[in-house]
Structure formats: C-alpha cells, structure tokens
Amino acid sequence: MKHSEYQQLLKTDKCKAQRTVFDEYLNYVYTIAFNRLRSCGSREDVDECVSDIFKDIFDSYENKPIADNDIKGFISTVALRKSAAYYHRLCRNKNSISLDDEHTDTFPSDENISESAEKNEMRRTLMKLIESLGEPDSTIIIQKYYYGRNSFEISGFVSLTPAMIRVRSSRALKKLRRLLSDNDISI
Amino acid sequence: MKKKLDLKILENSDIKTIEALSYKYRALDDAEAEKIFRRITNDTEEYYEEAQEHNVEIYHRPIWRKALSAAVSLTIVAGITTLGSLFYSQLKKSDSLNNTASYSASDSLENTFTPVAITDDYNGDILGVRNWHIEKAKNNKYGNTLSVKFVNDDTGSEFAYSECSEDKPYAYLADLDNDGTNELICNKVFGIFGGTTNDHAVIYRLRGETIEELCLFDRS
Known part of the structure; x- marks a missing residue:
C-alpha cells in the first residue's frame, strides 16, 4: 500500500483505512517490536509497544503531510524508534549510562562491526536451516524457541493438535541440531 | 544433558532478517491481533479485561494446606457442637432444678394450707x-x-x-x-x-x- 492510496481511503472511511494498514503491517511491526524487546519486556510490553507504534502512525498520517510515498519505510522507521525507546525505558538500569557522566566520552562502544557482520551472516544461515525443515516444523521451531509459545498456543498457527506438535517439535529440534552441527554453528 | 535451544541470536537482528522473519512466520494469531487493534482504537477497557484473563496465574494450593484447612474447620465445628451441647445440657439441668424448686415451693405452699x-x-x-x-x-x-x-x-x-x-x-x-x-x-x-x-x-x-x-x- 502506498501513502497516496491510504490518504484516499482515509478520506472516505477512516476506520477502514486504519484497519487495512493494521492488517497489512501488523506482522511486520510486531516482529520488529518483539525482536527488540524479547529479552527485556513481557508479551504485554510488546503489545503496548505495537499499539503505540500504530497510534503514532495513524496520528502522523492524519495530522501531518507526509512527503514520502513509501508507507512501509515510514512504518519500519516508527516501529524501530518506538521499540528502541521501549527498550531503553524497560532496560534503563541495565545497559545505559548518563550523558552527563564525565566518562561518557571515553566509554567504549559495545558495537563490534566485524562481530556484528558475522552474527548477521549466522542469522541468515540459521533462518535458511530452519526454513529447510519445511512446514510445519519450521513454524513450530520459530514459535516455540523464538516466540516462546507453548504447544497449545502453537496449535493456533498450524493445524495440528498440541500432542502432535510436541512430537514434531522434538523431531524437528533433533534435525535442526544436526544441521547446525554440520554447518559449524553453535547457539 | 543437552542445552535447551534458544534462538536468542535472532534478537536485535538487522532489518533484512526481521523482514524475512515477518514474511515467513506469523508473529501472532487472529485473536491477539484483534486484541491489539481494539487497544489502538481506544477500546482499552476490553483489552485490559482480556489481558487480565490471559495473565491469570492458576494457583494450585498444596494438598497439605487443603488437609490442614479441612482439619481446622472440622475442629472448629466439633468444638462449637460440643460447647453447644454442653451449654444446652447445663441449661436443661438448671431448668430441671428450677422446676424441682418450684414444685417443692408449691408443695410447701400446699402444706401451709393445712388448716x-x-x-x-x-x-x-x-x-x-x-x-x-x-x-x-x-x-x-x-x-x-x-x-x-x-x-x-x-x-x-x-x-x-x-x-x-x-x-x-x-x-x-x-x-x-x-x-x-x-x-x-x-x-x-x-x-x-x-x-x-x-x-x-x-x-x-x-x-x-x-x-x-x-x-x-x-x-x-
């Protein structure tokens, strides 16, 4: 969806316009927020963050003229920034230092570019390996070990019973471990 | 023992990985999506009700506590019953004494009528x-x-x-x-x-x- 299309829809039916954007980009926004807050926030925090992101998006499109027609780029920017703000709010005392601190200038950055590049490469390989498990095993693995859902919750994503999901999950995990070992990946 | 798999490595991914994740895997089901949309459209009351229901922690009372509660309840009931019956019997006894006294008093009154x-x-x-x-x-x-x-x-x-x-x-x-x-x-x-x-x-x-x-x- 483009910004102009959204604006057109907004003029005729505001509710429908918001619902369309929400349905189209919810998975994307939620993935961004969850990816950032997975370790430091609860599921409720992620829900709150996602709803705040959409509120900001709707508010921006309604009240301010947006020059860029790329709605996805705008949404991802808002989502990343809002998630980062939530992350800093939730993990304030863990990883942040004050700018007023006199040692701020000499404080080394945690970012290691080469390590970061290696990690990104490893992530892509991991994603490919998980994908190679095929459906529904890949979905089960992601939902269980990334989103932290139980078998009953996962049954809402794949058409299997919780008992069957547990069996398949166990087999898929063994297979994934073997694949990771073959690719010299340790996680 | 094998370490439990944790896909923590996927956290804070670059935008390409995030896009791949969001493109291939659903992050939330329809009910959760609806819940968030209601929250956005300021239907917060309903959202919080659902959130509370979702987060209800099922508390299982230990069996020994249940047994202890039952024993204490039974003791209290037995105590109340015993005290009640004791009090009732005491009351009956005092009533019979009063009756005896009144009978003897009336007897003595009758005696005074002996002309x-x-x-x-x-x-x-x-x-x-x-x-x-x-x-x-x-x-x-x-x-x-x-x-x-x-x-x-x-x-x-x-x-x-x-x-x-x-x-x-x-x-x-x-x-x-x-x-x-x-x-x-x-x-x-x-x-x-x-x-x-x-x-x-x-x-x-x-x-x-x-x-x-x-x-x-x-x-x-």
Missing part, C-alpha cells in the same frame, strides 16, 4: 389476739346452725364472725398468702352475698395491727 380447725379445744392465738373467747348462739331459723362471735378479751370488741353447723369447727386457721401469719377462714351461711345464699366465706387477715375482712363467694 387448723377452731373448736372448743383450741386455745392458741387468732389473728394475733392472744386473749379471746367465743360467744355462740344457736340459730333457730336454720336449725343445727350456730352464729359464732370471736371477741377480744382485752378490748371487749368482736373481731371476727362465723356461722357453722353444730357438729363442725367454728372456723379454720391457715396461712393462705404464705406470709407467716395464719388467716381466719369463716363460713357465712345466712346472709345474702353476691346474689345467692350459703355460698360464701369470709377471710380475716392481719395487716400490721389491723384485722381486715375479705369476702369470697362462688359466682357459679
């Missing part, structure tokens, strides 16, 4: 009058009947009057009101009292130093 017949042989006090004598007169009109006057020797005045058959006591002494002093019960057979004859009695009683007269009759 003392005043005949020619009687020489005790009558209504506190130590010195007295009787003046008898035969009533010719009714045959075999006597008019009896009780006269105080010290004052010379009549203090009681009775009418009786010749072969019967002149009057009776009995402590009717249980005040420790005998009343004098006299018969009246001649006069009309309460509309009929021969049906009434006169009771003389002592109050202080005064002798009072009470008339009783049977209306039936």
